[in-house]
Amino acid sequence: MSMTESRTTANQGKNAVPAVLDIRDVSVLYSGKAAVKNVSCKILKNRITAIIGPSGCGKSTLLRSLNRMNDFVDGVTIEGEILFTDQNLYSSDVDPVEVRRRIGMVFQKPNPFPKSIYNNISWGPGINGYNGSMDELVERSLTQAALWEEVKDRLHESALNLSGGQQQRLCIARALAMEPQVLLMDEPCSALDPISTAHIEDLMFELKSRYTIVIVTHNMQQAARISDFTAFMEMGNLIEFGETDQIFTRPNIKRTEEYVTGRFG
Amino acid sequence: MAFSSEREKLNLRKRHARARGFAFLCALVTWSSVLILGILLFQVCIDGFGWLDWEFINSFPSRFPDRAGIKSALVGTMWLISLVAAISIPVGVSTALYLEEFAAKGRLSKLIEVNIANLAGVPSIVYGILGLAVFVRYFALGRSLISGALTMSLLILPIIIIASREAIRTVPMSIRYAALSLGATRWQTTWAHVLPASFPGIMTGVILSLSRAIGETAPIIMIGALTFVAFLPAGPMDSFTVLSIQIYNWVARPQPEFHDLAAAGIIVLLAVLLLMNATAIYIRSKTERRLK
Numbered sequence: 043m044s045m046t047e048s049r050t051t052a053n054q055g056k057n058a059v060p061a062v063l064d065i066r067d068v069s070v071l072y073s074g075k076a077a078v079k080n081v082s083c084k085i086l087k088n089r090i091t092a093i094i095g096p097s098g099c100g101k102s103t104l105l106r107s108l109n110r111m112n113d114f115v116d117g118v119t120i121e122g123e124i125l126f127t128d129q130n131l132y133s134s135d136v137d138p139v140e141v142r143r144r145i146g147m148v149f150q151k152p153n154p155f156p157k158s159i160y161n162n163i164s165w166g167p168g169i170n171g172y173n174g175s176m177d178e179l180v181e182r183s184l185t186q187a188a189l190w191e192e193v194k195d196r197l198h199e200s201a202l203n204l205s206g207g208q209q210q211r212l213c214i215a216r217a218l219a220m221e222p223q224v225l226l227m228d229e230p231c232s233a234l235d236p237i238s239t240a241h242i243e244d245l246m247f248e249l250k251s252r253y254t255i256v257i258v259t260h261n262m263q264q265a266a267r268i269s270d271f272t273a274f275m276e277m278g279n280l281i282e283f284g285e286t287d288q289i290f291t292r293p294n295i296k297r298t299e300e301y302v303t304g305r306f307g
Numbered sequence: 308m309a310f311s312s313e314r315e316k317l318n319l320r321k322r323h324a325r326a327r328g329f330a331f332l333c334a335l336v337t338w339s340s341v342l343i344l345g346i347l348l349f350q351v352c353i354d355g356f357g358w359l360d361w362e363f364i365n366s367f368p369s370r371f372p373d374r375a376g377i378k379s380a381l382v383g384t385m386w387l388i389s390l391v392a393a394i395s396i397p398v399g400v401s402t403a404l405y406l407e408e409f410a411a412k413g414r415l416s417k418l419i420e421v422n423i424a425n426l427a428g429v430p431s432i433v434y435g436i437l438g439l440a441v442f443v444r445y446f447a448l449g450r451s452l453i454s455g456a457l458t459m460s461l462l463i464l465p466i467i468i469i470a471s472r473e474a475i476r477t478v479p480m481s482i483r484y485a486a487l488s489l490g491a492t493r494w495q496t497t498w499a500h501v502l503p504a505s506f507p508g509i510m511t512g513v514i515l516s517l518s519r520a521i522g523e524t525a526p527i528i529m530i531g532a533l534t535f536v537a538f539l540p541a542g543p544m545d546s547f548t549v550l551s552i553q554i555y556n557w558v559a560r561p562q563p564e565f566h567d568l569a570a571a572g573i574i575v576l577l578a579v580l581l582l583m584n585a586t587a588i589y590i591r592s593k594t595e596r597r598l599k
C-alpha cells in the first residue's frame with residue numbers, strides 16, 4: 043500500500059466521494075507508439091464515468107488498461123500508475139488475475155460462451171472458488187441484468203440462441219456475478235437496437251448504487267443521459283474531464299465544445 | 308428486358324457461359340476421380356469378396372491360401388493405432404496448445420512453425436530409418452509394437468499439430484477475453500473454453516492422421532515388423548505385423564490366390580478406416596451440437 047494522504051477523496055464532486063480508480067499520468071504504448079498519453083483522472087465510487095472521443099483516440103486502450111486486459115496485447119507497455127483503492131494495479135506484486143476478478147468488463151460485441159445460459163453465469167464464480175448457492179447467484183445476477191424474466195425457463199439452453207441484446211445483458215450478468223467493484227463497458231450498446239439500448243441504460247442506472255461504472259461510448263446522447271462524469275479524449279490525450287453537465291453545456295476547452303456539439307473535424 | 312442494353316446483355320451472357328464452363332470442368336475432374344476410385348474398389352471387391360468370411364478374419368497367416376487369414380495383422384493394427392493415438396494425441400494437442408496459447412509469438416515460434424510444416428512433408432521411409440536407429444537400436448526397444456508406435460507417432464505428429472493449431476486459431480479471441488476478464492488464468496481459459504471449442508476440428512485432424520498411420524507401410528517395414536506372425540501380440544514389447552504389411556506380403560507372392568487374399572485384406576483395411584472416420588464424424592456432430 044502506498045501511503046499517500048487522503049487523496050482518495052476527490053474534489054470533482056460537490057460532495058466528497060471516494061475515488062475507486064486513480065489514474066496517474068498513464069501512457070500506453072503499442073510497440074513504442076503512444077495510444078494513450080499522460081492521462082490523469084479519478085473514477086469516483088458509485089458514479090458512471092463516460093469516455094468519449096473520435097475513433098482511434100485511445101478510449102478502449104485506456105479502458106483496457108484499467109483491468110489489465112492490455113497485458114494480452116503483444117508489444118504493449120504501460121507507464122504511470124493506476125491506483126485501485128490505494129494499490130497500484132501495475133506494481134509487480136499485483137496479480138493481474140486478481141485485478142480482473144475485481145474489475146469486470148463488458149465488451150463491444152456480445153461474447154457469451156458457447157455454453158448454456160446458466161453456465162455462462164456460473165463459470166466465473168466457480169473457478170474463483172465461490173461457495174454460496176450457485177442457483178441463487180445465477181438468479182440474482184440475471185435479475186440485476188434485467189434478463190431473468192426472459193430466460194428463467196430456459197437456463198440450460200445455449201446462450202447463443204439469445205438475441206443480440208439479450209446476449210449483451212447476459213454478458214453484463216456474467217460480469218456482475220463476480221460482484222466486481224468496478225464495471226468497465228466498451229461501447230456495450232453499439233451492436234444493439236434502441237430498445238435494447240434503453241434496457242441497458244436503465245440497467246446502468248440501477249447498478250450505479252452498487253457498482254462503479256466506466257463506459258466508452260460514441261453516442262453523445264447516451265453519455266449525456268447516463269453519465270455523471272465525462273472524459274473527452276483526442277489522439278491519446280485527455281482533453282477535458284469533468285461533470286457531464288459541465289462538459290456538455292459549458293466546456294472549458296474549444297475542442298470539447300466542437301466535439302460534443304458535432305462541429306468536429 | 309428494358310433495363311439493360313444489348314451490349315450489357317451480351318456481356319452478361321458471356322459471363323454466365325464462363326461460369327457454366329467452370330462448373331462443368333470442376334464436375335468433370337471430381338467425377339473422373341470418383342470413377343477411377345470406384346473402378347479400383349470394384350476390382351478389389353470382385354477379387355476379395357469370395358475370400359471374406361469369419362474364418363479369414365479369425366485365422367493366422369498360412370502357406371496355404373485357403374487356410375490363411377489376417378487375425379494377427381488386424382489385431383496388430385488395432386494395437387498399433389491405439390498406441391499411436393495414446394502417444395500422439397496428448398503430445399500433438401499439447402504442443403499445439405502451447406504454441407498457440409502460451410508461447411510468445413516471435414521469431415522462434417515462427418521458426419518452429421516452419422519446421423513442423425516441413426516435417427509433415429518428409430517421406431515416411433525417413434521416419435522408418437529414424438525409428439530403426441533411435442527406438443529399435445538406441446533405446447533397444449527392439450522390433451516391437453512400441454517401436455512401431457513411436458515411429459508412427461513421429462510421422463503423424465506434424466499433421467496433428469498443424470491441424471490442431473488451425474482448429475485452435477478458429478476460436479474467436481473474444482471468447483478468451485471473456486474468460487480472462489472474469490479472473491480466469493490462461494490455463495483455465497484454455498481448458499474450459501479454447502479446447503472444447505476447438506475439439507471438433509482437432510478430432511478431424513487426429514482421425515485423418517491416424518488413418519494415414521493405418522495405411523503406412525514403409526516405416527513399419529523399415530523398423531522390421533514381421534511379415535509372418537502366427538501369434539497375437541500381448542503387450543507393447545511384442546513383435547507384430549499390421550494389415551498393410553500383410554497385404555503387401557500377399558501381393559508379393561506368385562500364386563494368384565494370395566492376390567485375392569490381398570484384395571480381401573484391403574477390404575478389411577478399408578472397413579477399419581471407414582469405421583474410424585464414422586466415429587470421428589459422430590463425435591464431431593455430437594460435440595458441435597453441444598456447442599451450438
Ligand SMILES: Nc1ncnc2c1ncn2[C@@H]1O[C@H](COP(=O)(O)OP(=O)(O)OP(=O)(O)O)[C@@H](O)[C@H]1O
Pocket residue numbers: 072077095096097098099100101102103104115
Ligand atoms: N492491439 C493493438 N496493437 C497496436 N495498436 C493498437 C492496438 N489496439 C489499438 N491500437 C492503436 O491504438 C490507437 C487507439 O486505439 P483504441 O482502440 O484505443 O481506440 P478507440 O478510441 O477505442 O477507437 P474506437 O472508437 O474506434 O473503438 C489506435 O491508433 C489504434 O490503431
Ligand SMILES: [Mg+2]
Pocket residue numbers: 101102103228
Ligand atoms: Mg474502441
